[in-house]
Amino acid sequence: MEVSKGLTEDEMNEYSALYRHWSGIPTFLRATHRPDMAETDIGLIGFPYSGGNSIERMQHHGPRAVRNRSCGYRRAHRFLQIDPFETLKISDLGDVPLPHILNPDISTDDAEKFYRKVHEKGIIPITVGGDHSITTPILRAIAGKNSRHKGPIGMIHFDAHADSWGPTAGTKYHAGAAFFIGAEEGLIDPSRTIQIGFHGSVATLEQDDYSHSKFTVTTMADVVDKGIDWVASEVHRVIGSGPTYLSFDLDVLDIAYAPGVADPEVDGMTTREVFSLLNKLRGLDIVGADIACYCPHLDNPAQTTALVCCELMLQFVSHIADFRKARQPVAASTRA
Numbered sequence: 001m002e003v004s005k006g007l008t009e010d011e012m013n014e015y016s017a018l019y020r021h022w023s024g025i026p027t028f029l030r031a032t033h034r035p036d037m038a039e040t041d042i043g044l045i046g047f048p049y050s051g052g053n054s055i056e057r058m059q060h061h062g063p064r065a066v067r068n069r070s071c072g073y074r075r076a077h078r079f080l081q082i083d084p085f086e087t088l089k090i091s092d093l094g095d096v097p098l099p100h101i102l103n104p105d106i107s108t109d110d111a112e113k114f115y116r117k118v119h120e121k122g123i124i125p126i127t128v129g130g131d132h133s134i135t136t137p138i139l140r141a142i143a144g145k146n147s148r149h150k151g152p153i154g155m156i157h158f159d160a161h162a163d164s165w166g167p168t169a170g171t172k173y174h175a176g177a178a179f180f181i182g183a184e185e186g187l188i189d190p191s192r193t194i195q196i197g198f199h200g201s202v203a204t205l206e207q208d209d210y211s212h213s214k215f216t217v218t219t220m221a222d223v224v225d226k227g228i229d230w231v232a233s234e235v236h237r238v239i240g241s242g243p244t245y246l247s248f249d250l251d252v253l254d255i256a257y258a259p260g261v262a263d264p265e266v267d268g269m270t271t272r273e274v275f276s277l278l279n280k281l282r283g284l285d286i287v288g289a290d291i292a293c294y295c296p297h298l299d300n301p302a303q304t305t306a307l308v309c310c311e312l313m314l315q316f317v318s319h320i321a322d323f324r325k326a327r328q329p330v331a332a333s334t335r336a
């Protein structure tokens with residue numbers, strides 16, 4: 001029986017069941033669990049790790065919490081008018097294995113080995129952390145001269161903080177180091193790197209110096225004074241057409257919009273600003289993305305921050321699907 005235009009009753013029931021985030025075994029976006037990494041264009045990955053942040057150490061609970069809520073987010077993209085799940089093969093590859101989780105130096109190597117396998121299979125990784133130290137091993141595996149991109153890649157980095165600092169508290173693999181290491185090791189191209197949304201007070205007046213000397217920096221004052229259209233044009237100007245990574249620290253959002261984050265600051269971006277901006281970033285060649293610093297135990301009963309993570313994941317897979325669809329057949333840069 002046809003109950004609405006083009007849909008049978010069974011199809012309607014199947015469709016409504018997708019919104020029941022509390023039902024079934026949880027995977028990211030209700031994607032098929034594929035730890036063998038087979039049949040996959042985009043791999044959704046959990047990186048349950050807190051070893052890079054001395055301030056808030058419960059971020060390893062992030063991936064499981066996002067899996068739980070994101071089961072209701074197997075959806076299509078309203079603005080891009082695309083169903084990413086019909087366009088690309090999207091799998092949940094499981095969690096990064098971390099057998100030496102108490103040692104940040106060895107754990108960074110362990111994670112890099114895992115992401116090398118992902119990269120060698122031509123899979124685009126989208127990762128849910130974990131503190132922001134997770135970006136370092138991902139970049140080492142998927143960028144730089146030994147990667148299939150044969151050199152540094154572009155970087156769009158949303159964050160309240162620069163995260164471009166040298167060793168601290170006994171390790172170079174801390175939560176504020178990925179963009180320093182990325183530039184120093186030739187993994188990201190400083191001329192194709194834009195950092196977005198710096199805000200809040202600084203520990204020292206030199207805190208952002210490395211970023212200002214290397215990258216394009218867009219602060220919260222720019223967002224307020226010049227607007228989202230201007231920020232979007234800056235992203236397109238800086239990034240251009242090459243392969244690009246997107247790293248999203250949830251603390252770029254005002255704590256009102258993302259209470260469950262590790263190092264919150266007041267006076268950050270609104271969800272409206274972030275998602276308006278993402279809608280204007282169509283046409284970028286995204287070869288990987290991460291969402292960092294979610295702390296479920298600090299989230300509110302409405303799981304506001306988890307919902308933001310779910311929507312971000314859907315945005316990322318949709319933008320990647322939109323870009324790949326626009327340049328069929330699937331581009332060589334995504335295939336081993």
Ligand SMILES: [Mn+2]
Pocket residue numbers: 132159161163175249292
């Ligand atoms: Mn960060």
